[in-house]
Amino acid sequence: xxxxxxxxxxxxxxxxxxxxxxxxxxxxxxxxxxxxxxxxxxxxxxxxxxxxxxxxxxxxxxxxxxxxxxxxxxxxxxxxxxxxxxxxxxxxxxxxxxxxxxxxxxxxxxxxxxxxxxxxxxxxxxxxxxxxxxxxxxxxxxxxxxxxxxxxxxxxxxxxxxxxxxxxxxxxxxxxxxxxxxxxxxxxxxxxxxxxxxxxxxxxxxxxxxxxxxxxxxxxxxxxxxxxxxxxxxxxxxxxxxxxxxxxxxxxxxxxxxxxxxxxxxxxxxxxxxxxxxxxxxxxxxxxxxxxxxxxxxxxxxxxxxxxxxxxxxxxxxxxxxxxxxxxxxxxxxxxxxxxxxxxxxxxxxxxxxxxxxxxxxxxxxxxxxxxxxxxxxxxxxxxxxxxxxxxxxxxxxxxxxxxxxxxxxxxxxxxxxxxxxxxxxxxxxxxxxxxxxxxxxxxxxxxxxxxxxxxxxxxxxxxxxxxxxxxxxxxxxxxxx
Ligand code: HEM
Numbered sequence: 001x002x003x004x005x006x007x008x009x010x011x012x013x014x015x016x017x018x019x020x021x022x023x024x025x026x027x028x029x030x031x032x033x034x035x036x037x038x039x040x041x042x043x044x045x046x047x048x049x050x051x052x053x054x055x056x057x058x059x060x061x062x063x064x065x066x067x068x069x070x071x072x073x074x075x076x077x078x079x080x081x082x083x084x085x086x087x088x089x090x091x092x093x094x095x096x097x098x099x100x101x102x103x104x105x106x107x108x109x110x111x112x113x114x115x116x117x118x119x120x121x122x123x124x125x126x127x128x129x130x131x132x133x134x135x136x137x138x139x140x141x142x143x144x145x146x147x148x149x150x151x152x153x154x155x156x157x158x159x160x161x162x163x164x165x166x167x168x169x170x171x172x173x174x175x176x177x178x179x180x181x182x183x184x185x186x187x188x189x190x191x192x193x194x195x196x197x198x199x200x201x202x203x204x205x206x207x208x209x210x211x212x213x214x215x216x217x218x219x220x221x222x223x224x225x226x227x228x229x230x231x232x233x234x235x236x237x238x239x240x241x242x243x244x245x246x247x248x249x250x251x252x253x254x255x256x257x258x259x260x261x262x263x264x265x266x267x268x269x270x271x272x273x274x275x276x277x278x279x280x281x282x283x284x285x286x287x288x289x290x291x292x293x294x295x296x297x298x299x300x301x302x303x304x305x306x307x308x309x310x311x312x313x314x315x316x317x318x319x320x321x322x323x324x325x326x327x328x329x330x331x332x333x334x335x336x337x338x339x340x341x342x343x344x345x346x347x348x349x350x351x352x353x354x355x356x357x358x359x360x361x362x363x364x365x366x367x368x369x370x371x372x373x374x375x376x377x378x379x380x381x382x383x384x385x386x387x388x389x390x391x392x393x394x395x396x397x398x399x400x401x402x403x404x405x406x407x408x409x410x411x412x413x414x415x416x417x418x419x420x421x422x423x424x425x426x427x428x429x430x431x432x433x434x435x436x437x438x439x440x441x442x443x444x445x446x447x448x449x450x451x452x453x454x455x456x457x458x459x460x461x462x463x464x465x466x467x468x469x470x471x472x473x474x475x476x477x478x479x480x481x482x
Contacts, residue, residue, distance in 0.1 A: 027233065030226040035213050036235050042106035048240040049099035052247065054194065056092040064144065066186035071146035072261045079258065090251025096138055098247060100274055103134055111304065111325055114313030115214035121305040123207040126200050128301045133197040135274070140189035142272055146182060147259030148429035149269040154181055159287055217315045260425035268344050268433030276339030277332050283345050344433065387430050387481045394423045394474050398467065405463055410453060417450045434480045442477055445470040
């Protein structure tokens with residue numbers, strides 16, 4: 001009994017010692033009871049996701065090589081060779097998804113509750129800066145994995161930057177000649193944007209404290225009993241642990257994909273969910289629409305506190321602006337769903353060559369059919385021949401695998417199978433653009449073949465069956481480009 005009390009006293013003594021040294025008493029100021037509801041904790045949850053992103057990002061950076069020749073491979077190495085590397089990458093990926101969802105929900109909460117009103121207008125504007133800073137982080141992160149989706153995202157950046165003239169100079173190759181844009185995207189992702197976001201966040205949180213939490217936006221509500229902010233932080237850490245658990249489970253069960261090394265000159269992918277809405281607009285209007293939609297969104301968000309200036313934040317008295325906001329959200333969701341179901345399209349110059357060839361073929365007149373067909377086919381050949389060449393190369397390597405297997409030289413066979421995997425990885429995106437199932441089939445066959453050949457005693461019958469299937473798959477892939 002006396003021992004227990006002594007332990008309790010020493011525990012309390014240690015806690016007081018730490019509280020004093022870290023001036024934690026300063027966190028004991030009062031906040032309204034509703035600050036602990038989920039609606040008012042969304043900013044805090046975004047902050048926790050951001051912290052998870054920073055920590056997992058620092059570890060990821062130890063393995064990542066920000067060079068077009070090595071970037072994709074360095075991530076593949078992390079995923080396959082490093083202990084828990086796949087989970088680490090998954091945690092970073094899922095924390096980014098959660099952060100973007102809670103960030104958007106936080107923005108909507110602040111908007112619907114009218115929490116941007118006097119005296120919080122500047123904090124809203126800082127929030128708008130944070131919103132675009134976080135989108136920038138998400139976007140540059142997508143580019144870093146350097147697969148087909150990443151290359152196409154970067155190609156969009158370059159084209160938009162060209163269209164934006166002097167304002168876009170920073171995002172062109174001209175800005176820092178000799179440095180590949182991917183390498184610069186990396187430095188933006190790990191230094192410039194995090195610094196910007198942390199700076200804005202510091203002011204944002206100081207203003208939340210200085211201006212106090214906004215009132216609830218309905219009549220006759222009691223705000224509940226006040227609570228100390230340190231208790232709010234304890235509750236928030238609870239949300240934080242749940243969040244970390246969910247993110248880790250997602251990372252294990254649904255690890256993010258990594259496409260093969262990209263191929264220049266084609267557009268075969270769609271952007272991640274966050275940009276599907278704007279992708280829909282781009283499908284209808286081209287790149288100009290993408291720029292105008294982004295500018296409009298930014299101006300619209302900046303304008304909010306200056307349009308809705310009445311003193312009240314009561315929802316009932318703000319029906320027009322809240323209604324307009326809800327309509328915009330529904331429109332954005334509809335655009336996102338439309339982008340989700342749409343097929344990848346050619347938007348950039350790099351795609352025009354292929355499109356032009358198709359248009360030529362469609363428009364040829366019967367009289368000039370023969371000659372037109374010939375030139376168009378020649379053009380197609382000049383655009384698409386690399387795929388066929390690579391696939392033929394794959395067939396040659398397959399023959400070498402067969403020979404090695406026949407000679408019982410499995411070491412050579414494994415090496416050749418790895419070579420085959422690399423060749424096919426490099427054109428998987430083009431095959432997928434024409435026939436997703438074929439691409440997936442081919443990938444599966446090759447991976448199975450590599451796996452079986454790597455076994456200490458490969459089953460010969462199984463190996464030969466797989467070689468035949470893989471050859472058939474490659475031949476069918478060739479026919480896609482003929
Ligand atoms: C990294 C992104 C962000 C983080 C970590 C963050 C964090 C927070 C936190 C912790 C609060 C305290 C109350 C709450 O959670 O609701 C808050 C309040 C606030 N945030 Fe954010 N925020 C972010 C982005 C934004 C954005 C995009 C906007 C709007 C455009 C915004 C506008 C505001 C405003 C006006 C308040 C005061 C709300 C009130 O007093 O009720 N924030 N933010």
